[in-house]
Amino acid sequence: xxxxxxxxxxxxxxxxxLNASGMESDLERLSWELYLDYEQALNLGSxxxxxxxxxxxxxxxxxEKEAIGILLESxxxxxxxxxxxxxxxxxxxxPQLTLNLNFPVNLPPGTQPQQLPAQLQTTIQQLIQSxxxxxxxxxxxxxxxxxxxxxxxxxxxxxxx
Numbered sequence: 807x808x809x810x811x812x813x814x815x816x817x818x819x820x821x822x823x824l825n826a827s828g829m830e831s832d833l834e835r836l837s838w839e840l841y842l843d844y845e846q847a848l849n850l851g852s853x854x855x856x857x858x859x860x861x862x863x864x865x866x867x868x869x870e871k872e873a874i875g876i877l878l879e880s881x882x883x884x885x886x887x888x889x890x891x892x893x894x895x896x897x898x899x900x901p902q903l904t905l906n907l908n909f910p911v912n913l914p915p916g917t918q919p920q921q922l923p924a925q926l927q928t929t930i931q932q933l934i935q936s937x938x939x940x941x942x943x944x945x946x947x948x949x950x951x952x953x954x955x956x957x958x959x960x961x962x963x964x965x966x967x
Contacts (some may be wrong), residue, residue, distance in 0.1 A: 847874050856893050864946045866895040875958065882925075889961025896937045897949040 819826035819939065829837060845851060859868040869892050876887035919927065 844877060849873070856956060859893055860895060864943045866897070866946070868893045869959075875961070882964040885963050886966055887961060887963055890959045892957055892959055894955045896952045896955055897946070898952045899949050913926060 814822075816826055816828055828834075859870070860866070869890050870887055871890050873891045874886050874888050875891075878887075880884045913922075922930075
């Protein structure tokens with residue numbers, strides 16, 4: 807139902823000509839409990855829109871650690887396909903993007919930067935780094951999102967005990 811968007815109920819199944827019947831109350835309760843277990847294990851209640859996994863417009867990579875993609879169960883054993891899912895925003899830089907950054911730091915005439923106290927030199931360097939980081943974030947927001955790539959990393963089948 808979650809992946810295909812339309813669950814087929816008993817009445818609709820019968821109307822389609824399928825040999826369908828209702829479940830006894832105990833079997834229905836157990837089936838519902840099993841579904842709730844799957845819902846939790848597979849995180850079915852999460853939003854399927856991959857853009858909602860990015861906390862802001864600047865973050866371009868999200869990794870969902872140890873996600874379960876498949877549960878395979880039988881009377882003999884249970885297995886899960888589990889690993890990390892990596893979502894990456896793909897951005898396209900405009901062909902005519904021009905970025906000019908000017909950070910004039912004017913010292914008093916005759917003052918050499920190496921004459922400044924070490925703490926002031928460090929503060930100036932930190933200020934410049936902060937401005938560069940903010941400019942980079944602004945640039946990220948300006949670059950158009952083209953899509954989102956996703957894939958499994960380190961995924962493997964594991965037997966569940």
